[in-house]
Amino acid sequence: MAKEQPAGATKSQAEQFQACVAKSGTPTEKAAVKHVTKVTGTDKRNDILDSAEVYTDFTGGFMSDNQGDAKLIASAFTSCYESKNGLVTVYGKDGDMIATANY
Numbered sequence: 001m002a003k004e005q006p007a008g009a010t011k012s013q014a015e016q017f018q019a020c021v022a023k024s025g026t027p028t029e030k031a032a033v034k035h036v037t038k039v040t041g042t043d044k045r046n047d048i049l050d051s052a053e054v055y056t057d058f059t060g061g062f063m064s065d066n067q068g069d070a071k072l073i074a075s076a077f078t079s080c081y082e083s084k085n086g087l088v089t090v091y092g093k094d095g096d097m098i099a100t101a102n103y
Contacts, residue, residue, distance in 0.1 A: 012038075012039070013038075013039040013040060013041075013042045013043060014036050014037065014038050014039040016039075016042070017033070017036065017039050017042065017054070017076075017077065017080060018033050018034075018036060020076075020079075020080035021033045021076045021079075021080065024079060024080075025076050025079065026076075028072055029072050029073070029075065029076040029079075031069075032069040032070075032072040032073050032076070033072075033073055033076055035056045035057050035058060035066075035069065035073070036054055036055070036056055036073060037055050037056060037057055037093070038053075038054075038055040039052065039053070039054050039055070040052065040053045040055075041053055042081055045081075045083055045086070047083050047084040047085060047086075048084075048085060049085055050083040050085060050086035050087070050103075051086070051087055051088075051089070052077065052081065052086065052087070052088040052089070052103070053088070053089050053091060054073055054074070054077060054088060054089070054090045054091070055091050055093070056070065056073065056090060056091065056092055056093065056098070057092075057093050058070060058092040058093065058098060059092050059093060059094055059096075060092055060094075060096060060098070061092070061096035061097060061098060062097065062098060062099075064092070064096075064098060066092065066098060067098055067099060070090040070092075070098035070099035071090075071099045071101075073090050073099070074088055074090050074099045074100060074101035075101060077101065077103060078101050078102070078103040081103050082103065083103050086102065086103040087100060087101070087102055087103070088100065088101050088102075088103050
C-alpha cells in the first residue's frame with residue numbers, strides 16, 4: 001500500500017492559497033481568488049524581507065477594471081499568510097502590477 005502524502009504536500013502554492021481562502025475567505029474574496037493562476041514566494045519566509053507574488057488572468061495595471069478584485073486577492077493573502085515584514089504583489093497576465101499589500 002502506498003504511503004499517503006501529508007495534506008498540502010502535493011498542492012501548488014496557488015492551490016494552497018485558494019484552499020485557505022475557500023476555508024476562511026469572504027464570498028467576494030473567494031470569487032476573486034478563482035482568477036489566480038500562480039503563486040510564488042510562500043514556501044520560504046524568514047520575516048526579514050518576504051516577498052510573495054500572485055499571478056492572475058486579469059489584464060491592466062493599477063487603474064484597470066480588475067484593480068478591485070486584485071485588492072481583494074491581496075487582502076485574502078494577508079489573512080492566509082503572516083510575516084513581520086512581508087509584501088505581496090498581485091500581477092495581471094500581461095505582467096503589469098495591479099495591487100500590493102503588506103502581510
